[in-house]
Amino acid sequence: MPDLIASLAGFxxxxxxxxxxxxxxxxxxxxDIFSRAVQPALWLLIFGQVFTRxxxxxxxxxxxxxxxxxGILAQSVLFIAIFYGIAIIxxxxxxxxxxxxxxxxxxxxxxxxxxxxxxxxxxxxxxIIYALAALLGxxxxxxxxxxxxxxxxxxxxxxxxxxxxLIIAALAKTREAFMxxxxxxxxxxxxxxxxxxxxxxxxxxxxxxxxLNPLSYQVDALxxxxxxxxxSVYGLGVDFGVLLGLSAVLVFVGxxxxxxxxx
Amino acid sequence: xxxxxxxxxxxxxDALVAVDALTVAVQAGEVFGLVGPNGAGKTTVIxxxxxxxxxxxxxxxxxxxxxxxxxxxxxxxxxxxxxxLSADATLTGYENLLxxxxxxxxxxxxxEDRIRSALDYMGLADSAHxxxxxxxxxxIRRLExxxxxxxxxxxxxxDEPTVGLDPVARQSVWGRIxxxxxxxxxxxxxxxxxxxxxxxxxxxxAIMHLGRVAAIGxxxxxxxxxxxxxxxxxxxxxxxxxEMEEGGGxxxxxxxxxxxxxLG
Numbered sequence: 001m002p003d004l005i006a007s008l009a010g011f012x013x014x015x016x017x018x019x020x021x022x023x024x025x026x027x028x029x030x031x032d033i034f035s036r037a038v039q040p041a042l043w044l045l046i047f048g049q050v051f052t053r054x055x056x057x058x059x060x061x062x063x064x065x066x067x068x069x070x071g072i073l074a075q076s077v078l079f080i081a082i083f084y085g086i087a088i089i090x091x092x093x094x095x096x097x098x099x100x101x102x103x104x105x106x107x108x109x110x111x112x113x114x115x116x117x118x119x120x121x122x123x124x125x126x127x128i129i130y131a132l133a134a135l136l137g138x139x140x141x142x143x144x145x146x147x148x149x150x151x152x153x154x155x156x157x158x159x160x161x162x163x164x165x166l167i168i169a170a171l172a173k174t175r176e177a178f179m180x181x182x183x184x185x186x187x188x189x190x191x192x193x194x195x196x197x198x199x200x201x202x203x204x205x206x207x208x209x210x211x212l213n214p215l216s217y218q219v220d221a222l223x224x225x226x227x228x229x230x231x232s233v234y235g236l237g238v239d240f241g242v243l244l245g246l247s248a249v250l251v252f253v254g255x256x257x258x259x260x261x262x263x
Numbered sequence: 264x265x266x267x268x269x270x271x272x273x274x275x276x277d278a279l280v281a282v283d284a285l286t287v288a289v290q291a292g293e294v295f296g297l298v299g300p301n302g303a304g305k306t307t308v309i310x311x312x313x314x315x316x317x318x319x320x321x322x323x324x325x326x327x328x329x330x331x332x333x334x335x336x337x338x339x340x341x342x343x344x345x346x347x348l349s350a351d352a353t354l355t356g357y358e359n360l361l362x363x364x365x366x367x368x369x370x371x372x373x374x375e376d377r378i379r380s381a382l383d384y385m386g387l388a389d390s391a392h393x394x395x396x397x398x399x400x401x402x403i404r405r406l407e408x409x410x411x412x413x414x415x416x417x418x419x420x421x422d423e424p425t426v427g428l429d430p431v432a433r434q435s436v437w438g439r440i441x442x443x444x445x446x447x448x449x450x451x452x453x454x455x456x457x458x459x460x461x462x463x464x465x466x467x468x469a470i471m472h473l474g475r476v477a478a479i480g481x482x483x484x485x486x487x488x489x490x491x492x493x494x495x496x497x498x499x500x501x502x503x504x505x506e507m508e509e510g511g512g513x514x515x516x517x518x519x520x521x522x523x524x525x526l527g
Contacts, residue, residue: 021362098343
């Protein structure tokens with residue numbers, strides 16, 4: 001038992017080291033954070049403002065702009081995370097990856113540390129989106145417990161999609177192939193979800209796809225936690241169960257796949 | 264005592280046999296050189312020994328640990344500097360060392376001392392808090408060697424440590440490698456295709472050709488083996504047939520060029 005605790009503590013320490021490494025890099029290049037904020041701002045300002053005028057969207061009693069805000073937050077986390085694999089391939093080309101893989105660091109800690117860093121970028125996006133949403137008159141729920149839930153939903157969503165991206169990178173191996181596959185996946189992941197429309201509006205086949213899409217569970221949880229009067233369609237237990245379970249599976253698979261990047 | 268030993272170590276990539284039944288033993292305290300033309304299989308040997316690439320067949324041990332079954336033990340007792348530049352250019356030299364000090368479980372109480380002495384040892388103390396992006400090629404290589412030595416590994420693997428460096432930087436890297444061997448009794452296995460590097464650094468050299476060892480011995484023995492007054496360059500040509508390079512391919516060439524360009 002003490003062995004297990006020691007190795008879990010070691011695992012946590014290594015994971016945090018990898019996450020800290022990514023944060024230190026970000027601190028040296030802060031411009032990236034702001035350029036990434038432009039896209040969600042456009043979605044809220046243009047798409048949100050226009051669709052708010054469309055009557056009859058079944059948002060569960062919320063103004064459309066409020067309904068959209070959690071969806072755009074989830075989307076911007078998705079967009080950051082899904083291209084994480086390009087950094088993995090880039091680091092391989094530079095040679096950085098080899099040294100990490102030859103060090104006594106558990107593969108899962110390398111993968112989870114990077115996922116956590118993607119999540120931290122997602123949290124920075126959240127700050128910007130909260131500020132924008134407040135300006136647009138969205139009634140935000142600022143209860144500390146619910147905010148913690150929002151943090152958890154962002155970290156889990158980022159873990160799922162960044163690790164998924166890492167697995168694609170391990171299979172694709174070259175930047176060109178990786179970009180091709182990611183471009184192919186990103187819009188279906190975004191549109192075939194409840195991020196910008198209620199699932200009820202979709203044709204039955206698309207409803208099925210949306211329910212299989214992990215992004216829907218992240219958005220569902222965010223909608224319940226971020227908004228005054230927001231509700232969860234699936235229930236928060238289901239949302240977090242799906243997100244946590246899938247994160248664990250993907251980190252495990254990612255840990256197995258990551259060394260292939262260097263072969 | 265052999266500290267690194269391989270038995271019929273083999274690696275295939277589809278139809279290509281990159282390393283063909285390599286059997287070799289490296290004694291503790293040696294500086295052992297793997298030399299050969301591009302595509303001879305040097306880097307593939309190193310990648311197997313540092314646990315990045317599983318062998319297709321055969322086995323090897325590093326410090327008594329099997330490279331496949333005991334990969335995580337192997338990782339604790341080795342240092343590794345890959346051929347491509349592996350220091351993170353977007354971090355400072357100090358940060359590069361700090362991250363690896365943590366990954367190698369160097370106790371917190373010793374960490375700062377260890378990092379400071381590594382920076383001093385490699386002549387980087389003044390640039391510790393500058394971004395690696397601003398370093399010269401020789402400084403980057405010295406930083407990478409510092410990273411790989413933080414945990415004082417008994418075995419150090421250097422893959423083409425001086426490729427792309429100018430003669431001055433190359434001399435300074437050679438100097439450090441020699442000092443490390445003296446000061447810490449580190450066993451060093453390096454690959455190179457510079458014969459003068461093998462000649463001045465290595466106690467023994469294996470000349471690889473098409474995945475096999477074509478000749479092995481001390482530089483003096485190898486030179487004597489083909490006649491009086493021979494240079495190691497002539498030995499190289501003699502054992503590798505002196506034909507035009509056939510290996511490497513686009514990706515390897517691209518990587519070497521990129522490394523060279525970044526070293527500026």
